[in-house]
Amino acid sequence: MSNNPSFPFPEEKTQKIFSKFQLVVQNKSQGNELVDSLRSLLLSYQFSKKKPRLNKEQKTFLINIIKNPNSTSIMKSLSSYILRTTSGYSKGNVLQITLKKSNGEALESLICFLDLWVDGRRLEKKIPQILSWISRDQLLTEQIIPFLTPILSDHPFIFEKKTRDAFEKQFITCLTRASLNSAVITGSFWRQASPIPVTEFDGSKCIDFFTVLNCSQSYTNDQMTNVYTFSLLYSWLQTLYLDPIEKQKQQEEEEEEEGFGNNEDFEKEKQKEKGNIKIIKMNERFCEAILKYCLRTLDQSVTKISTEQSPKEAEVIDSNIQEIVEMESIRILTLICQIDPGQIQKVTSIIKKIYERRKTQKHSLHPFVEIMNFVIINIEQIKYDFQPMINSIFGEKLFDLYYNSLECFDLLEFVLINRELLLENYPSIFSKHFLAFFRILAWNPDEFSLEFLELLPTLIHPGNYLEIFHTLLDLPILSLCLELSLYKDLEKNVDLASFSEILNYILRKESSSNSGSGSGKNNINFWDQNEYLSALQEFLESNKHSPRVISCCKIVPILLQIYFDVLISYASIKEIQELSIIMFNRYFQLFAKQSFLNKVQKLILEKTMSFFAGNPSLIFDLNEQFISTLQSLSPGIDYIGKIDFLISITWIIGEYANKKIEARLNNEIISTFFSSIEVIAFEYLTIVEKSKKNKKGSSKYSMGLNESQFQKQRQSQSQSQTQSQSQSQSQSKFQIEYENKINFENQFLMKRFGNKSETQSLLKQISTEQGKNQTRLLITLILALTKIASRNHSFIQRTLVIISKIMQHSEKYNFLILERAEEAAKLLNNPGIASLLFDMEKSARSQKNSYNISDEKSSLPFLLLENDSQNESFHNFFF
Amino acid sequence: MVVGFLIHSLDETQITYFSYFFSAHLNDEHSIKRQNLIISQVYQNYDKKLQSFNILQTNIENNYSKQLMEKSVGVGVFRVPESSLFQKPKVVVWKKVLNLCYTLILSPDENRMAAQHFLKFFIQLLNEHFKNNTVSSKPKLLLTKPEEVLILIEKTIPNGNLVYANSFVVKNLRTEIEATILNKKKNLKDLEIKKAIKK
Numbered sequence A: 001m002s003n004n005p006s007f008p009f010p011e012e013k014t015q016k017i018f019s020k021f022q023l024v025v026q027n028k029s030q031g032n033e034l035v036d037s038l039r040s041l042l043l044s045y046q047f048s049k050k051k052p053r054l055n056k057e058q059k060t061f062l063i064n065i066i067k068n069p070n071s072t073s074i075m076k077s078l079s080s081y082i083l084r085t086t087s088g089y090s091k092g093n094v095l096q097i098t099l100k101k102s103n104g105e106a107l108e109s110l111i112c113f114l115d116l117w118v119d120g121r122r123l124e125k126k127i128p129q130i131l132s133w134i135s136r137d138q139l140l141t142e143q144i145i146p147f148l149t150p151i152l153s154d155h156p157f158i159f160e161k162k163t164r165d166a167f168e169k170q171f172i173t174c175l176t177r178a179s180l181n182s183a184v185i186t187g188s189f190w191r192q193a194s195p196i197p198v199t200e201f202d203g204s205k206c207i208d209f210f211t212v213l214n215c216s217q218s219y220t221n222d223q224m225t226n227v228y229t230f231s232l233l234y235s236w237l238q239t240l241y242l243d244p245i246e247k248q249k250q251q252e253e254e255e256e257e258e259g260f261g262n263n264e265d266f267e268k269e270k271q272k273e274k275g276n277i278k279i280i281k282m283n284e285r286f287c288e289a290i291l292k293y294c295l296r297t298l299d300q301s302v303t304k305i306s307t308e309q310s311p312k313e314a315e316v317i318d319s320n321i322q323e324i325v326e327m328e329s330i331r332i333l334t335l336i337c338q339i340d341p342g343q344i345q346k347v348t349s350i351i352k353k354i355y356e357r358r359k360t361q362k363h364s365l366h367p368f369v370e371i372m373n374f375v376i377i378n379i380e381q382i383k384y385d386f387q388p389m390i391n392s393i394f395g396e397k398l399f400d401l402y403y404n405s406l407e408c409f410d411l412l413e414f415v416l417i418n419r420e421l422l423l424e425n426y427p428s429i430f431s432k433h434f435l436a437f438f439r440i441l442a443w444n445p446d447e448f449s450l451e452f453l454e455l456l457p458t459l460i461h462p463g464n465y466l467e468i469f470h471t472l473l474d475l476p477i478l479s480l481c482l483e484l485s486l487y488k489d490l491e492k493n494v495d496l497a498s499f500s501e502i503l504n505y506i507l508r509k510e511s512s513s514n515s516g517s518g519s520g521k522n523n524i525n526f527w528d529q530n531e532y533l534s535a536l537q538e539f540l541e542s543n544k545h546s547p548r549v550i551s552c553c554k555i556v557p558i559l560l561q562i563y564f565d566v567l568i569s570y571a572s573i574k575e576i577q578e579l580s581i582i583m584f585n586r587y588f589q590l591f592a593k594q595s596f597l598n599k600v601q602k603l604i605l606e607k608t609m610s611f612f613a614g615n616p617s618l619i620f621d622l623n624e625q626f627i628s629t630l631q632s633l634s635p636g637i638d639y640i641g642k643i644d645f646l647i648s649i650t651w652i653i654g655e656y657a658n659k660k661i662e663a664r665l666n667n668e669i670i671s672t673f674f675s676s677i678e679v680i681a682f683e684y685l686t687i688v689e690k691s692k693k694n695k696k697g698s699s700k701y702s703m704g705l706n707e708s709q710f711q712k713q714r715q716s717q718s719q720s721q722t723q724s725q726s727q728s729q730s731q732s733k734f735q736i737e738y739e740n741k742i743n744f745e746n747q748f749l750m751k752r753f754g755n756k757s758e759t760q761s762l763l764k765q766i767s768t769e770q771g772k773n774q775t776r777l778l779i780t781l782i783l784a785l786t787k788i789a790s791r792n793h794s795f796i797q798r799t800l801v802i803i804s805k806i807m808q809h810s811e812k813y814n815f816l817i818l819e820r821a822e823e824a825a826k827l828l829n830n831p832g833i834a835s836l837l838f839d840m841e842k843s844a845r846s847q848k849n850s851y852n853i854s855d856e857k858s859s860l861p862f863l864l865l866e867n868d869s870q871n872e873s874f875h876n877f878f879f
Numbered sequence B: 001m002v003v004g005f006l007i008h009s010l011d012e013t014q015i016t017y018f019s020y021f022f023s024a025h026l027n028d029e030h031s032i033k034r035q036n037l038i039i040s041q042v043y044q045n046y047d048k049k050l051q052s053f054n055i056l057q058t059n060i061e062n063n064y065s066k067q068l069m070e071k072s073v074g075v076g077v078f079r080v081p082e083s084s085l086f087q088k089p090k091v092v093v094w095k096k097v098l099n100l101c102y103t104l105i106l107s108p109d110e111n112r113m114a115a116q117h118f119l120k121f122f123i124q125l126l127n128e129h130f131k132n133n134t135v136s137s138k139p140k141l142l143l144t145k146p147e148e149v150l151i152l153i154e155k156t157i158p159n160g161n162l163v164y165a166n167s168f169v170v171k172n173l174r175t176e177i178e179a180t181i182l183n184k185k186k187n188l189k190d191l192e193i194k195k196a197i198k199k
Helices: A011-027 A031-047 A056-067 A073-085 A093-099 A106-116 A120-136 A138-154 A161-176 A221-258 A264-276 A284-300 A312-339 A341-359 A366-377 A387-395 A405-417 A419-425 A434-443 A449-459 A465-473 A475-484 A496-506 A530-542 A547-570 A573-586 A594-614 A623-632 A642-656 A667-693 A707-718 A729-753 A756-791 A793-808 A815-828 A831-838 B031-057 B063-073 B112-129 B140-144 B146-156 B167-181 B185-198
Strands: B002-009 B016-021 B075-080 B090-097 B100-106
Touching: A011 A031, A011 A056, A031 A073, A031 B016, A031 B146, A056 A073, A073 B146, A073 B167, A120 A138, A120 A161, A138 A161, A138 A221, A161 A221, A161 A284, A221 A284, A221 A312, A284 A312, A284 A341, A312 A341, A312 A366, A312 B112, A312 B167, A341 A366, A341 A387, A366 A387, A366 A405, A366 A419, A405 A419, A405 A434, A405 A449, A405 B075, A405 B112, A419 A449, A434 A449, A434 A465, A434 A475, A434 A547, A449 A547, A449 B075, A465 A475, A465 A547, A465 A573, A475 A496, A475 A530, A475 A547, A475 B031, A496 A530, A547 A573, A547 A594, A547 B031, A573 A594, A573 A623, A594 A642, A623 A642, A623 A667, A642 A667, A642 A756, A667 A756, A667 A793, A756 A793, A756 A815, A756 A831, A793 A815, A815 A831, B002 B031, B016 B031, B016 B140, B016 B146, B031 B063, B031 B075, B031 B090, B031 B100, B063 B075, B090 B112, B100 B112, B112 B146, B112 B167, B140 B146, B146 B167
Parallel strands: none
Antiparallel strands: B002 B016, B002 B100, B075 B090, B090 B100
16 A cells, blocks of 8 residues: 555545535535535545544434435435444444434434444334334335344344244245336336336246246336345344254253253253243244245246347356356255254255256356255255265366365365264265365465365375375475466476376376275375486476465475374374384475475474374384484485484484383394494594594584584585595595585585575575584484493493594584583493483383274274274364 | 455555445444455465466466466455454455456355355446446546445445346346436435335
């Protein structure tokens, strides 16, 4: 707004408008002067930062304009708008003024302000008056019925049984007895035109009663009232009938949960509360009239539109409205069945017919959503197999509608509202067709993030949890692939031959978990397939990331948190074990966007720690994985997340490689753990020493160097290949590899950023982080070795050798490392004390988690499977 | 129920050309904050969709896909959770035409397809009324006759009711709007109302 000098209005301008208006009020001006002033006032309400307040005199003036029969419609509308706009913070004032002469001329202005009654009790007193108006005159009914919607929303209690019956009696007339002729249009002045009959969309004369799907050349008051009444029906039924029923159900459920059944006071309280929720049976005649009306509109919704009667533009509107009215009628019928279950059988046969009719035609998803809603709400009473409809919608239609946000939104809302019923009756929606939901999210990450946060726990089940993990991590790639699938000349953008398999897999419609045993193991991690990897990396680097892809990157860590929460609470040890292996693999196989990588890697490490805290026995189950991972990570170059990864694994081994925690651990495994950590420790010590040898005259060392020093050190390292002859052969080989990697990294950064200063600044940042991280790593390595040695004294000497190596070159290490090394040496020189500290019995915290899933091949989501340890079959769906 | 209707720009300026809240509770001192919150969220959604589309459009394979994508950029829907500004959750449906965006704030159980339908015929009526199909490209035209926009809104969403309007109802509304603005039919109706009350 600030860019445009006109908006917002400066305060002075607003004041000027108000002063002018005050003059108009005082002079009781009329005509153009009044309209101009009211128009300026309207604009000042639209564009002033602070809404000006009206005084009593000004309000009275505006009300008098509305009441004055000589005022023009424009004057009335402007006055009404201004009063309405200020109504929320001048509660009741308008109405108090209006009601001062409450019987007589002031009553007519009531109509304009019916929805402004903040005080519902005062409005309640006027209801008999309003009822007498609508029973007397069609024109008044047409004016009043639209006001009922806001009144229903703000003051539903006004509609007690008596009032409700009176209104419904009127509605029956409005719905079924509207005129079958158009309003008489005055022809030339010497003769009056004869009435034109109402028609159907196909041009034939209407022989049944009038509905919203009939055509009138000029609408009579009762025909417009018919249209307004139909618009009102859904909120009328929902507010006055269904809401009280649902409130009562909810209250009963809460009472059952609380279990206070024997408490006498509680029983009394219960009775009292029940008294407050008044459930009234629906008037049979009203119910019949609605059913009759809806059935007729459902029949009319398939009437072919006559091109003679409606021009092309109108034909589009009419075919739209047919579908919308059909949808609204199904919504109303669903409500009727919830209020009066006696109607279910009758309505079901109608819904079946609509579905059979619709399924072969190409239609939007909206009516199907309403049909599914009817089915799922009345699932216990309906004996009809709707599984084909579910398969067709979630397995086919949805995959091609991901770009239509309105249809997707309707479907997501339906799934969220009915998820418990859907989980029980059509679990395949989640277990088999979950990929369609991810496609919607990948295309609309900003619009539907809220919906997806709620939906995710429902999607995860024992058969697909691994595939969902991969899908979540690859969400930005899915988004990219959806965009790419629309490209012309795809081969110009990517190496199609190698990439098409990835594209096909990412955009697959069927879950890979469904093609096999259903245990969730059949998932393919395409990152593991070497033939895909180079094509994928090339593709990810070569494509400019759209905001859609970046939004996906932002939402994935949040969704992963929810995913892990579900797994930690509900999965068995076996499933956690399988997931841990996949987590290890995927740690370095992620979409290459720095912030995304950092967040996801951090989360994976955090959750790995949580898994071990709950299931320490994983140390045995994952020992091979740990050892091979440690051996495969070459030291030296700190590619993104590596040191954090090493720190976490080393810490876990140090903490849990204890026979007292996991009896299956034998000496051989523990020895391999120790050796692997020992090798890494030696390698890092060598890096420090080596880097110092190459940096003669320097009093510092690489661990914790400042940015410029580390930078210089890096440069010197790249020139020092020949100085490594005194080292062992393996160390020389490692050193060359290390330096090559540094050179490669520098070249890569230069190539990527082009700008030298930008590259230098990034390198500085990396080097500072590296210094800190390497200090953390060395401390963790010393600690892990000390812990293992304290439990198995044969490793003490080997640990002390490493420590002495550090102490011998103390000037090269950060004081934090030296402090830890000194502590460790003191402890290991007193093995008894070291054992006391680190060789603990199994603690209560590390008790084996007893999550048991009775059927691992179940298609039920985790949320529905019995959790023996907690004796809960459902969780609350909120994470 | 439609609780609010906004006509605004969809660029960085985020100017509101017209706002109308149908519920008395929403016409309080926070109504400007409320409308700004909605408009900025619509803008964010639109802006990201547009940027993604701009990257895509030069590469899109066929015209049909291009049209579909283009169409999907200019419409949207999202949920507004319960907050201090909205005591109950709401659903926002918006549609952009040229330089203007038309945004409806709905109660969650409202028929969203009907809301979409309303936006289509409202925009059509607005263009016809201003006898200028490019009113959406010159939004300041709306500021010259705000009272007529007001009458258009009052007739097409009376008190927040979405009218199930077929082409004949739309035609009828068109006639009624023009007559009201010309101050013919309305005055006649007022007299009839008064007569009916006094009976």
